[in-house]
Amino acid sequence: MSDHLTDEPAPQRRWRAACPGCGAPVEFASAASASAVCSFCRSTVVRDGEALRRIGVSAELFDDHSPLQLGVRGRHQGVGFTLVGRVQHGSEGGTWNEWHALFDTASADGASATPRSAWLSEDNGAYVLAFDAALPADAPPVAELVPGETRRIGGGVWSVASVVRARVVAAEGELPRPPALSGEFTVVDLRSAAGEVATLDASDPAAPSWSVGRPVTLSELALSGLREASEKTLGGRQVPCPSCGAPLAPTLATTQSMSCPQCRAVVNLGGEGQGVGADLAHYAQNNSGPGGLEPQIPLGRSGRLALGAEGPLDWQVVGYLERCDLPAPGDEEEEQSFWREYLLYHRTAGFAFLVDAEDGWSWVRPMTGTPVVTGRGARVGATAFTERWRYRAKVTWVQGEFYWRVQRGETAEVTDYDGPAGAKLSREATAGEVVWSLGHSLPADTVASAFRLPPEARGALRRDASPLGSAASGSSFSGLSQGVIILIVVIVVMLLMARCGSDDDCDELKATFGEASTEYQQCRARARSGGFRTGGGSFGGFSSGGGGHK
DSSP states (O other), X not given: OOOGGGGSOOOSOXXXXXXXXXXXEEEESOTTOOEEEOTTTOEEEEEETTEEEEEEEOOOOXXXXXXXXXXXXXXXXXXXXXXXXXEEEEETTEEEEEEEEEEOOBOTTSOXXXXXXXXXXXXXXEEEEEEEXXXXXXXXXXXXXXXXXXXXXXXXXXXXXXXXXXEEEEEEEEESSOOOOSSOEEEEEEEOTTSOEEEEEOSSTTSOEEEEEEEEOTTTTTOBSOOOOSSOOOTTOOEEOTTXXXXXXXXXXXXXXXEOTTTOOEEEOOBTTTBTTSSOEEEOOTTOSTTSOOOSSOTTOEEEEEOSTTXXXXXXXXXEEEEEEEOOTTOTTSOOOEEEEEEEEETTTEEEEEEEETTEEEEEEEOSSOOEEETTEEEETTEEEEEEEEEEXXXXXXXXXXXXXXXXXXXXXXXXXXOGGGXXXXXXXXXXXXXXXXXXXXXXXXXXXXXXXXXXXXXXGOOSSOTXXXXXXXXXXXXXXXXXXXHHHHHHHHHHHHHHSOGGGXXXXXXXXXXXXXXXXXXXXXXXXXXXXOSSOOOXXXXXXXXXXX
């Protein structure tokens, strides 16, 4: 990373006082900063005239894989800035960071001025640079906002992306306002068709804060002073599986759920605010024994793919999901479809999903803004999309690590759109969140080459061509007999049928309508007969399971 920012002008004046908790020096670079966290005793202090007043103690920061740290320098729209503080938030869905960025400000005659503050927010590798603004007079109370609805606020049209109950986990450095050290509060994220992100933060119920920003990448901010580690490895972060006792060793600090490599139980990591090992919960999976279907791309493998504006990057497979669609009421006789999703991770680009569906491979990443939707059409900038599928999706199989707490039978309402030249758009709605993701189709050969799959494994990745193509046609199946290919297809279909249509899925109907009900008996009959569809197909998408921020 270039060091050209080291010559940026330093603040003209700093203000320093002794911490009232331990006596260590606490320094403020901005006269506008209202509070700071002592780096020695973690006391949270506020400025009271020319003195400091202690208002509480911040917890230790939850160590994560973020490449950011205090002191990082950057540039935005020609002006340099420094990261001088951080607030770490937590919710049921995970944690995220809000970094206090202090911009350089000096007048032409060298006189000092009040530096401008901003927030560089990060959540699972996505970044937004936002500035505090006056709360619009027509801003509604946070209790009135519902994910998915559209509101006109402050002269703009906003779509409510998420409504989250959050808390301050910890804080460090210099902050423009004191953090809420106790209790929960509501944070609402809103998106616009222009790609803007607004946040309504009710940590102070009497005076909610409003900020507006846009997505950024770390490369465009020309950052220097980033953490040098290429990936955070959490040696010592190990807990026993509550199902079989085997050791669980998460690789990423943000991991909220992972599957046990021995018994395949899915384990939720971390109790409320207590870190890994507290209140572990788990559930067993159907077909979790030796006969379970393994991912075709091995977990842990890295592949070089271009999945966005950053260009080719080395993406690592950290998680694997299988999902199926659920019939709508009255369509119980409709056939089902299935697909597989690989969670990919890159240190500075965040997370992406590689989707293996019946009609081919594709990739998707979350959008920061929101499309303009009209009827069955949607538009992202100048690109028009047409609705293709609308369905309810269910998670049926989990392996690896995930940044949200995967739940057994987790469902989402999904709408998939097709765009020109293989462009993909998807909307997923859960109870507390609406996520739009954008991506593109991907040739199976590109996937196989990126992850260095052997020739004998490449043919099984093909979804968008006849699996029984002859050697003369150049099919990648030319090295396998038709009998072997058919056997592979039958095994894959039967395993997925078992996961998507097991008797366990009928328990909810039994509890609701009774054992003798028509609804329950029909569900049991479908499970025994393996009611399943291999035609059609959706390209999938993803949901963070609630709690995603920015």
